[in-house]
Amino acid sequence: xSEAPLWTRISERGSxxxxxxxxxxYRTFGRPVTLVIVHLIISYFYLTDGPGRRASLAxxxxxxxxxxxxxxxxxxxxxxxxxxxxxxxIFDRVAFWLxxxxxxxxxxxxxxxFERVIADGRGAIIVGSHLGSFDSMRLLAxxxxxxxxxxxxxxxxxxxxxxxxxxxxDAEMHVIRADPSSMKTAFEVRSRIERGELVAILADRIEPGxxxxxxxxxxxxxxxxxxxxxxxxxxxxxxPVVHMVGLRRDAHRYExxxxxxxxGTAVSRKDRRRHxxxxxxxxAARLEHxxxxxxxxxxxxxxxxxxxxxxxxxxxxxx
Amino acid sequence: xxxxxxILRTVQDILVAEFELDRASVKLExxxxxxxxxxxxxxxxxxxxxxxxSGHALEEEELKAxxxxxxxxxxxxxxxxxxxx
Numbered sequence: 358x359s360e361a362p363l364w365t366r367i368s369e370r371g372s373x374x375x376x377x378x379x380x381x382x383y384r385t386f387g388r389p390v391t392l393v394i395v396h397l398i399i400s401y402f403y404l405t406d407g408p409g410r411r412a413s414l415a416x417x418x419x420x421x422x423x424x425x426x427x428x429x430x431x432x433x434x435x436x437x438x439x440x441x442x443x444x445x446x447i448f449d450r451v452a453f454w455l456x457x458x459x460x461x462x463x464x465x466x467x468x469x470x471f472e473r474v475i476a477d478g479r480g481a482i483i484v485g486s487h488l489g490s491f492d493s494m495r496l497l498a499x500x501x502x503x504x505x506x507x508x509x510x511x512x513x514x515x516x517x518x519x520x521x522x523x524x525x526x527d528a529e530m531h532v533i534r535a536d537p538s539s540m541k542t543a544f545e546v547r548s549r550i551e552r553g554e555l556v557a558i559l560a561d562r563i564e565p566g567x568x569x570x571x572x573x574x575x576x577x578x579x580x581x582x583x584x585x586x587x588x589x590x591x592x593x594x595x596x597p598v599v600h601m602v603g604l605r606r607d608a609h610r611y612e613x614x615x616x617x618x619x620x621g622t623a624v625s626r627k628d629r630r631r632h633x634x635x636x637x638x639x640x641a642a643r644l645e646h647x648x649x650x651x652x653x654x655x656x657x658x659x660x661x662x663x664x665x666x667x668x669x670x671x672x673x674x675x676x
Numbered sequence: 677x678x679x680x681x682x683i684l685r686t687v688q689d690i691l692v693a694e695f696e697l698d699r700a701s702v703k704l705e706x707x708x709x710x711x712x713x714x715x716x717x718x719x720x721x722x723x724x725x726x727x728x729x730s731g732h733a734l735e736e737e738e739l740k741a742x743x744x745x746x747x748x749x750x751x752x753x754x755x756x757x758x759x760x761x
Contacts, residue, residue, distance in 0.1 A: 540723040541733040547724060570716070593721050626695060629717055 380451055392448065399444035403437050409658035413439045416661065419577040420652040442653040446605065450492045458496045460609060465497065467615030474597055475503055479621065480550035482591040482598050486561040486644050487656045493603035493611040498555070506531045506549050506556045508542070535564065543590060550596050558587035560640055562657060572637045577645055581662045588636040592629055597621040598636060600643050604651045616643065677730060677756065683749045690725050704746040726752060732759070
């Protein structure tokens, strides 16, 4: 990854005051005034974030090329809309976490599958992405009364997390702190799965611990590296893999989709590697499908197709 | 699991039961990659199972340094010994 993700940079650029200000505004003035302020903040970031802007444009052009919708190539206006969508997503996130989730309608495709996976009690790995809102899914899990564990790197987005922790200290969410250098993480995930819980992992961004385990596959018409960690754990532990995405359809409506990528039946040792690769391929294909559906909602503002990590086999030899 | 023999037996048990290997092929001097054909997926699998039995987490760097069955035994022994000290 050549560029830090947007919100890491937001943090680095010391905008926590701005974001806290937006939260305070929401509480004080409500939605309309806050929306105006959020637009001002995101305009500032759009204007001052050259590398992010270029990455956004390159991504939108790939989508445009593949969608076959015709018309003009995306330009700065579309790129601004891409940034704006990130602001709206944070805005909704603040609303979710302020306990205003009731203001949102959640349409749910795949409810039966989701309920079956929970009822089976085998646990599951939920693979998500930076497309749409993962928080809308958390809201759904909250309504369904299930525990969701989210695997995350704690040095990542500390700004947003600290703000949301302040806002909602008793949320139904457990964070598993990913330690890239230790097997503790895998062990912790396993014990959660064995209790029949769900463990959510975002699988479209390479984190420090992933460098040795990447798999390169087609995404939006070009090869890109994906981390294999989530799929490797699911294969080792023999649990189902469910892909979930929550797309913002309008200001008060999210459409959440849950779909099965793998039942989690046992895979023999010799087939494991290929099985993991196939899961990454399935995931990338589904992510592509939803990116084409809502292009502005993929919040990865860096060169996703970078070859900086090199073409690695999915997992290096142990030696 | 308190001494090296017991640790070796535990490692053999895991490799036989979970990795479908022949017990006789798992000796102290056996090379993990060259002779047992273990890869890094197996290494993670083994590490999670060993952690369950020994109560000690293995670090990724430690895993990468493992070459033979004896290395695993010594690593786990050192961890257990360290916690007793």
